Amino acid sequence: MIRQFGITEFWFIVAAVQWTLALSAVAFAGGAVGGMAIALARVSEIKPLRYSALAIIRFFQGTPLLMQLFLAFFGLRILGVEINPWIAAAIALTAHASAFLGEIWRGCIEAVPKGQSEASWALGIGYYDRMVSVVLPQAARIAVAPTVGFLVQLIKGTSLASIIGFVELTRAGQIINNATFSPFTVFGIVAALYFILCWPLSLLATRMERRFAVATRR
Amino acid sequence: MNYTFNFEPVFANFDQLLAGALVTIQLSLGAMVFGTVIAIACAVGKTAGPAPVRFLVNAYIEIIRNTPFLIQIFFIFFALPALGLRFDPNTAALIALTVNVGAYATEIIRAGIESINKGQVEAGTALGLKRGQIFRYIIMKPALRTIYPALTSQFIYLMLTSSVVSVISATDLAAAGNLIQSQTFTSFEVYLVITGMYLVLSLGFSALFSAIQRTAFNYPLAR
Numbered sequence: 073m074i075r076q077f078g079i080t081e082f083w084f085i086v087a088a089v090q091w092t093l094a095l096s097a098v099a100f101a102g103g104a105v106g107g108m109a110i111a112l113a114r115v116s117e118i119k120p121l122r123y124s125a126l127a128i129i130r131f132f133q134g135t136p137l138l139m140q141l142f143l144a145f146f147g148l149r150i151l152g153v154e155i156n157p158w159i160a161a162a163i164a165l166t167a168h169a170s171a172f173l174g175e176i177w178r179g180c181i182e183a184v185p186k187g188q189s190e191a192s193w194a195l196g197i198g199y200y201d202r203m204v205s206v207v208l209p210q211a212a213r214i215a216v217a218p219t220v221g222f223l224v225q226l227i228k229g230t231s232l233a234s235i236i237g238f239v240e241l242t243r244a245g246q247i248i249n250n251a252t253f254s255p256f257t258v259f260g261i262v263a264a265l266y267f268i269l270c271w272p273l274s275l276l277a278t279r280m281e282r283r284f285a286v287a288t289r290r
Numbered sequence: 291m292n293y294t295f296n297f298e299p300v301f302a303n304f305d306q307l308l309a310g311a312l313v314t315i316q317l318s319l320g321a322m323v324f325g326t327v328i329a330i331a332c333a334v335g336k337t338a339g340p341a342p343v344r345f346l347v348n349a350y351i352e353i354i355r356n357t358p359f360l361i362q363i364f365f366i367f368f369a370l371p372a373l374g375l376r377f378d379p380n381t382a383a384l385i386a387l388t389v390n391v392g393a394y395a396t397e398i399i400r401a402g403i404e405s406i407n408k409g410q411v412e413a414g415t416a417l418g419l420k421r422g423q424i425f426r427y428i429i430m431k432p433a434l435r436t437i438y439p440a441l442t443s444q445f446i447y448l449m450l451t452s453s454v455v456s457v458i459s460a461t462d463l464a465a466a467g468n469l470i471q472s473q474t475f476t477s478f479e480v481y482l483v484i485t486g487m488y489l490v491l492s493l494g495f496s497a498l499f500s501a502i503q504r505t506a507f508n509y510p511l512a513r
Contacts, residue, residue: 131489133492134489135488135489136464136488137450138464139464139484139485142481143485146478150293228359231358232360242360242361245364246364259368260369263353263365266358270356
């Protein structure tokens with residue numbers, strides 16, 4: 073029996089936005105911590121640390137996010153953990169975000185003129201203070217625009233969690249489509265909701281990029 | 291953890307994986323070529339077209355870049371048949387990938403076109419070159435050289451994204467993996483091998499692109 077697409081179905085889809093946002097927030101927060109670690113390892117003086125960070129980045133940038141999700145999902149089962157799509161998706165997306173943010177932030181750290189670090193050395197400022205008070209604040213200014221840009225990519229990426237069975241916006245759309253069989257309406261609405269989430273962030277990223285370009289122009 | 295890895299079923303069906311990898315390569319190459327054609331047209335429309343064309347191109351870019359690829363492919367495969375446009379899974383996959391990469395490539399190519407100094411074009415006009423010649427030799431050739439790294443990394447990202455087409459039962463590498471794991475119940479092993487194959491594919495594409503870069507752009511930069 074085919075159900076009619078009505079206001080109940082519409083709200084079911086809209087309500088699923090919270091799970092897309094929750095997954096994005098968890099992955100972004102975890103990714104920020106992991107990304108900072110990877111970025112610092114990538115610019116570290118210690119060779120093995122630099123190369124292992126590079127290997128992590130190459131792996132996550134060279135394989136599909138979908139496979140990363142599958143590996144987390146089925147890998148957890150091998151480790152004997154109860155399979156929970158929510159946990160698997162959160163782990164995979166956090167790792168994915170860590171690698172990407174790590175690479176983005178490495179670029180920002182390296183964009184800070186070398187003289188800043190050298191001056192810190194000359195003044196006898198240690199690693200911690202050099203990073204926290206000298207290099208990172210300057211890198212942060214450069215990092216804002218690409219980080220917001222990556223957040224858009226991450227929100228879109230959470231849609232793949234639907235494939236391992238996590239009920240977020242995309243999966244909610246599929247469920248309603250299977251019941252009502254009105255793909256045009258359903259996927260139109262789902263696409264519109266993603267657009268509402270992502271477009272303002274994209275505009276923000278572009279505007280900040282432009283403002284930064286103007287601010288640094290000589 | 292008392293799990294014994296069993297890679298035997300994966301390698302017993304390796305020919306299926308290779309066939310899937312071939313489809314992935316074909317889909318990616320097809321989408322790169324068609325997507326670039328769309329992107330050049332859209333980039334020209336966006337930089338030189340009349341206002342309605344600019345609006346349409348902008349709408350296309352923003353809609354594609356701000357919605358997930360998964361939804362785009364669902365729309366093409368499930369919603370378009372309601373309008374009488376029905377495709378088999380592999381065709382739908384190619385269309386979705388082309389439309390998707392077209393939007394990203396448009397922005398990249400537009401940036402390349404805008405990086406060309408206006409004086410170059412004026413010099414071309416002064417030398418009596420035709421519009422087509424100016425576009426080809428003065429705008430596109432150096433623009434392509436500038437944006438080549440950005441464009442090719444977008445292409446590699448496209449190849450990785452193409453794994454998503456397995457959800458509409460296209461016959462790519464990821465789909466071959468889905469099939470084998472559903473028959474042999476060795477999910478982790480299957481996806482581990484496939485992840486490795488994707489890694490090899492992206493390294494391969496990256497090597498191919500830099501080989502092309504060395505041969506195609508092997509002329510000195512103008513001073």
